[in-house]
Amino acid sequence: MKTCPNHPDKKAEYVCYGCGKYYCKLCLTEEGDYYYCNEPACRELLYAAKHKQLLLPSEVICPNCQSNLKLEDDERESGKIHCPECESFIDFTVVPPVVKNRKEYTQLFSSLNQGDIGIVRSILDDGEIDYYVFGENFLSVDPLIQPAKFFILNEQIDEVKGLLKDFDFKIFGASARRDETD
Numbered sequence: 035m036k037t038c039p040n041h042p043d044k045k046a047e048y049v050c051y052g053c054g055k056y057y058c059k060l061c062l063t064e065e066g067d068y069y070y071c072n073e074p075a076c077r078e079l080l081y082a083a084k085h086k087q088l089l090l091p092s093e094v095i096c097p098n099c100q101s102n103l104k105l106e107d108d109e110r111e112s113g114k115i116h117c118p119e120c121e122s123f124i125d126f127t128v129v130p131p132v133v134k135n136r137k138e139y140t141q142l143f144s145s146l147n148q149g150d151i152g153i154v155r156s157i158l159d160d161g162e163i164d165y166y167v168f169g170e171n172f173l174s175v176d177p178l179i180q181p182a183k184f185f186i187l188n189e190q191i192d193e194v195k196g197l198l199k200d201f202d203f204k205i206f207g208a209s210a211r212r213d214e215t216d
């Protein structure tokens with residue numbers, strides 16, 4: 035058993051949920067089922083936990099393929115992650131996280147327009163739609179800007195088309211945006 039990095043006379047028996055480092059209990063704050071250390075990023079997670087906001091650590095392990103996934107702010111807040119390694123969707127809003135079968139979801143549209151992306155997210159959230167959005171977040175992997183791709187649970191596609199019928203998509207139903215003129 036290692037000793038606490040801050041207290042050489044104490045055992046590092048507890049793990050911080052945010053950074054995965056071990057500390058003694060004096061160094062950690064307990065909230066819900068987890069402990070949080072005093073690192074700024076981990077304090078941020080503690081704050082979110084206290085206020086019942088979902089906020090994932092900036093890196094998580096894919097429960098399906100064990101890849102290390104770096105998350106963007108949107109994913110940390112939504113808890114719905116796409117793993118580019120094993121091509122699965124993972125729902126981190128439940129404990130333990132659930133790996134979804136990607137075949138149950140269909141890409142309904144994509145967009146490069148941040149305004150559209152935000153509006154569609156809020157419409158889908160309000161409609162309690164089961165969806166994943168990804169593409170915009172992998173700029174470090176791919177130097178080209180990727181459109182955000184929205185994948186909708188198959189059973190909810192008709193419902194989503196109804197919810198969005200009044201929204202003026204330039205790209206509705208298309209898998210890639212070709213018309214860049216506004």
Ligand SMILES: [Zn+2]
Pocket residue numbers: 050051052053054055070071072073076
């Ligand atoms: Zn920590």
Ligand SMILES: [Zn+2]
Pocket residue numbers: 038039040041044057058059060061
């Ligand atoms: Zn300590």
Ligand SMILES: [Zn+2]
Pocket residue numbers: 096097098099100101117118119120121122
């Ligand atoms: Zn994976």
